[in-house]
Amino acid sequence: MESQTYTQILSKTSNNSIRRRRPLISLTPLVDVVFILLVFFMLASSFSDQRAVGLTTPAIGAPTTNSKTVLLRVKRNGGLDLNGEPITVNQLQARAAQFIQTVGERQFLVQPDTGVALQQVVMVLDALYATGVQDISLIRK
Numbered sequence: 001m002e003s004q005t006y007t008q009i010l011s012k013t014s015n016n017s018i019r020r021r022r023p024l025i026s027l028t029p030l031v032d033v034v035f036i037l038l039v040f041f042m043l044a045s046s047f048s049d050q051r052a053v054g055l056t057t058p059a060i061g062a063p064t065t066n067s068k069t070v071l072l073r074v075k076r077n078g079g080l081d082l083n084g085e086p087i088t089v090n091q092l093q094a095r096a097a098q099f100i101q102t103v104g105e106r107q108f109l110v111q112p113d114t115g116v117a118l119q120q121v122v123m124v125l126d127a128l129y130a131t132g133v134q135d136i137s138l139i140r141k
Helices: 006-017 028-044 089-102 118-130
Strands: 069-074 080-082 085-087 107-112 135-138
Touching: 069 118, 080 089, 085 089, 089 118, 107 118, 118 135
Parallel strands: 069 107, 107 135
Antiparallel strands: 069 080, 080 085
């Protein structure tokens, strides 16, 4: 045992006592990037609906009708009825623009039939709103 040299002893102890450590990966930069992205998308997104259509809901009871009131019925089969006469969406827009030019502002009462899809009613409301009608009320039977 005494015949071993100093370098041989040192090499045996150094291999056993010194273990190589793998470098640890820090998650701090990843968490920082995630928070920065979260803040960016929260500030960049808009939570308000710019295409909202304002509606006035009348009190319970029969709607008041006068010379400036127009009754528009939305039928279950997809048709429209403007003051008792059948009409299409394109004709509705033309008639609404004509009403506004001749008489001025008119109140449109939109009455959907039972079972009409909401998308169909919204499409009619969008068509009225696109022509410049401001006074739209949604009524029920």
